[in-house]
Amino acid sequence: MNHSIPFLDLVTPHVELEQDLIEVVRTALKTAGFIGGKMLQDFEAHFAEYVGVNECIGVASGTDALLFALIAGGVQPGDTVLTVANTFIATAEAITQAGATPEFIEIDERTYNMSPAHLRVYLESCEVDPRSGLRLGRRTKTPITTLLPVHLYGQMADMDALSAIAEEYGLMLFEDACQAHGAMYYSERKSQWTTAGSTGLAAAFSFYPGKNLGACGEAGAVTTNDSELAKKIRMLRDHGQAAKYYHDVVGYNGRLDSIQAGFLDIKLRHLPRWTEQRRAAAARYDQLLADVANIITPFVPANSKPVYHLYAVRVQNREQVQKQLIGAGIATGIHYPVPVHLQNAYQSLGYKAGDLPFTEQVSRETLSLPMYPNLTVEEQEFIAHSIAQATQSEAAKLIVSAG
Numbered sequence: 001m002n003h004s005i006p007f008l009d010l011v012t013p014h015v016e017l018e019q020d021l022i023e024v025v026r027t028a029l030k031t032a033g034f035i036g037g038k039m040l041q042d043f044e045a046h047f048a049e050y051v052g053v054n055e056c057i058g059v060a061s062g063t064d065a066l067l068f069a070l071i072a073g074g075v076q077p078g079d080t081v082l083t084v085a086n087t088f089i090a091t092a093e094a095i096t097q098a099g100a101t102p103e104f105i106e107i108d109e110r111t112y113n114m115s116p117a118h119l120r121v122y123l124e125s126c127e128v129d130p131r132s133g134l135r136l137g138r139r140t141k142t143p144i145t146t147l148l149p150v151h152l153y154g155q156m157a158d159m160d161a162l163s164a165i166a167e168e169y170g171l172m173l174f175e176d177a178c179q180a181h182g183a184m185y186y187s188e189r190k191s192q193w194t195t196a197g198s199t200g201l202a203a204a205f206s207f208y209p210g211k212n213l214g215a216c217g218e219a220g221a222v223t224t225n226d227s228e229l230a231k232k233i234r235m236l237r238d239h240g241q242a243a244k245y246y247h248d249v250v251g252y253n254g255r256l257d258s259i260q261a262g263f264l265d266i267k268l269r270h271l272p273r274w275t276e277q278r279r280a281a282a283a284r285y286d287q288l289l290a291d292v293a294n295i296i297t298p299f300v301p302a303n304s305k306p307v308y309h310l311y312a313v314r315v316q317n318r319e320q321v322q323k324q325l326i327g328a329g330i331a332t333g334i335h336y337p338v339p340v341h342l343q344n345a346y347q348s349l350g351y352k353a354g355d356l357p358f359t360e361q362v363s364r365e366t367l368s369l370p371m372y373p374n375l376t377v378e379e380q381e382f383i384a385h386s387i388a389q390a391t392q393s394e395a396a397k398l399i400v401s402a403g
Contacts, residue, residue: 005379007331008210009372013274017266021216024262035255039262044221046268047205050182051197053223055230058256059237062178062206065220066094068254069202070146072232073172075100080137081146082122083176084114085339086359091150091176092340094204101140101349104341106356108158110299112312114149116161123169134170139349146172151180151196153335154212154309155300159199160189175203178220179309181213182275186303193305197223202233207264212278212309213271215260277373278308284377285311285369288384294391296365310335314365315391322367324390330383333368 014021028034040058048056059065075081077099083091085104095102106118126135126144134143147166149157159175166173177183180196187194197203207219222233232249235242240251282298289297296314300306312335315321322332339359341351353360369383 003329003379003382005330005370005383007333007368007370009374010209010214012372012374013267013270014216017270020266021263024259024266027262028259033258035258037258039258039265040256043261043265043268046265047221048223050195050268050271051203051223052195053198054225055223055227057222057224057230057233057237058261059220059222059233060254060256061218062204062208062220063090063094064237064252064254065178065204065206065222066090066148066174066176067097068233068236068252069174069204069222069224069229070094070098070100070148072229072236073146073174073201075146075172078142079145080140080142081148082119082144082171083148084150084152084359085341085356086112086336086362087150087152087176087340088178088336089340089343089345090178090206091148092346095148100146101137101142102340102346103137103139103144103349104339104351104356104359107359107362109358111152111155111157111301111304112362113152113155113157114162116158116165119147119162119165123165139351144169144171146174148174148176150176150178151183153298153306153312154179154181154183155298155304155306156180156183156185156196158301159185159194160187163189163199173200175200177203177223178206178208179211180307181205181211181309182271183307184305188303198225201226202229207260212274212307213264213267216263217257217260219256219260219264221256274373275307277375278371279306281371281373281375281380282306282308282311284380285384288380289313289387292384292388292391295387308371310368311371312366312368313387314362315367315387316365318365318367320393321387321390324393325383325386328382328386330386331370335366335368337363339363 044056079100081095092102108115177196183196202224207215237254240247240249242248
């Protein structure tokens with residue numbers, strides 16, 4: 001059979017929802033409601049309810065969401081913020097744009113999220129600032145004030161352990177939830193399932209078109225239970241205005257367009273179904289790839305319910321495997337081939353190859369397979385068969401298990 005399987009299908013859901021999406025545009029045209037207004041307010045209320053928080057503030061992008069959350073939360077110029085290097089550069093960009101400096105923690109060898117064990121070792125090795133009592137960054141020698149884990153590929157980081165460490169060391173805790181719309185984590189501390197975006201002081205979401213909940217352009221949001229922080233973010237996104245033409249702080253032009261908010265509100269109604277379809281597709285991948293020896297499939301702890309923004313596997317000789325899959329008509333992705341600490345943009349921090357060995361290994365081996373709600377069983381069977389052939393070739397050797 002001839003196959004052509006995309007990495008991501010952004011056409012089908014928009015065709016299915018075409019009439020509802022067009023109605024959003026008609027509403028905006030008939031009311032001139034392009035900025036703010038009811039469509040934005042409705043989406044913010046509905047997404048806050050979905051996440052399980054009191055406040056949602058729509059902004060222009062996921063990057064703005066990260067930036068505004070950090071600034072409003074109290075990150076100051078000269079602070080050090082701890083995050084991870086296997087993420088899109090926007091995580092670090094927001095830290096830098098807030099005036100702080102990122103330092104990078106090694107990741108867990110199974111989940112690829114921030115490792116609480118490595119975080120603790122890192123903090124214990126840092127000097128203590130006699131003035132603030134905070135630890136000083138190893139490289140920056142400035143106070144470590146903030147922890148910013150990333151819920152990578154749609155699976156939440158170990159928030160119980162990270163929250164405990166943040167409290168112990170007096171750190172603010174934020175969530176980069178830009179890939180984790182609806183992901184859940186069972187918190188022993190709270191004795192309940194919690195949703196991504198509801199644990200830290202604030203969380204950032206991206207609604208870039210390829211996300212599980214994607215706009216038809218750029219969009220983002222911050223979620224929080226802190227009403228004062230939410231008030232600050234609303235000012236920051238709108239030129240620092242507390243009321244029109246009354247500017248309490250120097251702000252930004254970071255508003256979420258009403259049409260994009262309307263699109264997102266329509267799509268949010270379908271997100272639970274899409275999430276279950278992604279989980280079902282991931283379970284099929286797990287089963288189909290279980291006997292393929294030369295591959296490492298995603299690890300999911302018992303207390304985690306990921307949403308599979310990406311289904312990322314690890315293979316050696318990734319480029320050769322990817323080439324063979326392309327030859328079979330299967331599109332794949334690579335996230336992220338150069339970790340942030342080795343990017344030219346962050347050369348000034350002085351990191352070098354080998355500083356984060358497992359992060360760097362994962363960056364060389366990770367291959368993201370097609371993942372979207374309407375992925376069919378037949379397509380997945382063909383993908384699995386093609387991967388088995390590719391990884392068993394002479395060019396693809398067995399990876400030593402990371403577990």
